Amino acid sequence: MQIFKFGGASVKNAEGVRNLGRVVQSFNKGLIIVVSAMGKTTNKLEELVEIAHGGKDYREPLEELKAYHRGITSSLLEKIPLHYLELEAKLENTLSDLSQYDPMFAYDRVVPFGELMSTTIISSYLNEKRNFCCWLDARTVIRTDQYFSEANVDWVITERQVWEVLSSLIKEKVVITQGFIGSDAEGNSTTLGREGSDYTGAILAHCLNADGFTVWKDVPGILNADPRIMEETVQYARLSYREATEMTYYGAQVIHPKTLKPIAQKSIPLTVRSFLDHDLSGTIISSEGIKKDIPCFIFKGNQLLVTAQVKDHSFMDEKKLGFILQVLDLLNIKINLMQNSALTFSLCIDNKGFKVKRIKELLSRDFILSFEHSLNLATIKNYTPESFEKLPPNLSVIMEQKTANNYQVLYRSEDQDETS
Ligand code: ASP
Numbered sequence: 001m002q003i004f005k006f007g008g009a010s011v012k013n014a015e016g017v018r019n020l021g022r023v024v025q026s027f028n029k030g031l032i033i034v035v036s037a038m039g040k041t042t043n044k045l046e047e048l049v050e051i052a053h054g055g056k057d058y059r060e061p062l063e064e065l066k067a068y069h070r071g072i073t074s075s076l077l078e079k080i081p082l083h084y085l086e087l088e089a090k091l092e093n094t095l096s097d098l099s100q101y102d103p104m105f106a107y108d109r110v111v112p113f114g115e116l117m118s119t120t121i122i123s124s125y126l127n128e129k130r131n132f133c134c135w136l137d138a139r140t141v142i143r144t145d146q147y148f149s150e151a152n153v154d155w156v157i158t159e160r161q162v163w164e165v166l167s168s169l170i171k172e173k174v175v176i177t178q179g180f181i182g183s184d185a186e187g188n189s190t191t192l193g194r195e196g197s198d199y200t201g202a203i204l205a206h207c208l209n210a211d212g213f214t215v216w217k218d219v220p221g222i223l224n225a226d227p228r229i230m231e232e233t234v235q236y237a238r239l240s241y242r243e244a245t246e247m248t249y250y251g252a253q254v255i256h257p258k259t260l261k262p263i264a265q266k267s268i269p270l271t272v273r274s275f276l277d278h279d280l281s282g283t284i285i286s287s288e289g290i291k292k293d294i295p296c297f298i299f300k301g302n303q304l305l306v307t308a309q310v311k312d313h314s315f316m317d318e319k320k321l322g323f324i325l326q327v328l329d330l331l332n333i334k335i336n337l338m339q340n341s342a343l344t345f346s347l348c349i350d351n352k353g354f355k356v357k358r359i360k361e362l363l364s365r366d367f368i369l370s371f372e373h374s375l376n377l378a379t380i381k382n383y384t385p386e387s388f389e390k391l392p393p394n395l396s397v398i399m400e401q402k403t404a405n406n407y408q409v410l411y412r413s414e415d416q417d418e419t420s
């Protein structure tokens with residue numbers, strides 16, 4: 001039994017959907033296809049949430065979203081599927097009364113429509129010529145808590161539901177379902193965090209003891225650096241779960257960070273392959289890794305340095321550090337780099353405005369807080385003496401850390417304005 005995941009870029013137009021059809025055509029059962037929202041739909045839906053939640057006029061972006069999906073649908077199918085039209089109507093209805101809800105709850109009411117629409121269109125396409133697949137609403141099997149927009153999976157209930165619904169069905173048919181979405185105990189829609197479709201694939205693979213999980217991407221496999229940033233890159237033929245987990249931890253946009261644990265627990269191999277060239281073998285992540293360590297470069301922009309300073313001339317001791325870490329845990333904020341001194345604790349995080357606001361609310365009573373915006377973080381995993389030459393020249397270092405294997409530097413690039 002196999003799980004295939006297709007991201008938004010792979011189904012961003014009608015040709016992408018036809019290509020998906022070619023990838024899956026040899027199956028008639030034993031396959032679950034997990035699909036994201038088409039192209040940049042999730043960004044568009046986020047924009048819609050913001051406008052509609054603020055009580056403003058959202059008609060234009062809504063029409064754009066509909067036109068985009070209808071454009072793809074009409075090049076694939078003769079008739080717009082009824083199920084798709086129902087989704088459009090439901091989305092409109094949902095947007096019309098959004099402002100009454102808490103922002104994150106509102107987000108999770110709207111954003112799942114991207115995945116629901118894409119899978120509806122794609123399953124109609126796949127079923128046009130033959131009765132090929134069965135459409136499943138992932139919210140009926142993936143149970144989460146109520147941490148809206150970054151919900152955590154309830155593994156016990158999810159495992160039971162996945163097993164009950166899917167274990168016999170996949171012996172008869174191919175199943176198509178949505179990545180990224182789930183529901184809470186009250187039946188409200190939830191989402192698993194941006195780019196969470198990989199994670200859904202891994203959850204299903206774990207619960208069903210799949211033989212393999214394949215993520216089809218627009219790159220030939222996993223590279224040691226982002227080719228948009230660095231000229232020379234090397235592709236990994238194999239990676240161990242551990243290596244890949246570390247890469248995602250440092251921010252490599254290889255795979256959603258939560259994806260690896262569920263499949264590693266069951267020793268399920270994960271293959272990252274190109275949907276553009278099906279002959280390439282891609283990168284296999286399994287218990288068996290590479291022999292030689294290749295330096296891996298990870299760059300993250302839009303970093304924020306938060307410095308908390310004690311107010312009462314006491315030390316930044318373990319108790320205070322513990323308190324700060326608890327607050328970050330509560331807000332589900334990941335620290336990308338940290339350093340402490342006698343009176344301060346500095347941490348580098350992704351700059352997400354609404355979370356920064358909450359940090360201020362929760363920490364400014366006990367600490368003097370300062371913020372430095374628009375920074376970059378570079379990580380070299382498995383560095384070699386030569387690899388430092390690949391870092392941007394003239395970077396002004398804000399914070400630096402080196403261990404036996406890894407090097408990290410937080411910097412402001414020369415051309416950046418200090419006040420931005
Ligand atoms: N559509 C969602 C996103 O763009 C989930 C995913 O693509 O994995 O974040």
Ligand code: MG
Pocket residue numbers: 007008009036037039042195
């Ligand atoms: Mg996506």
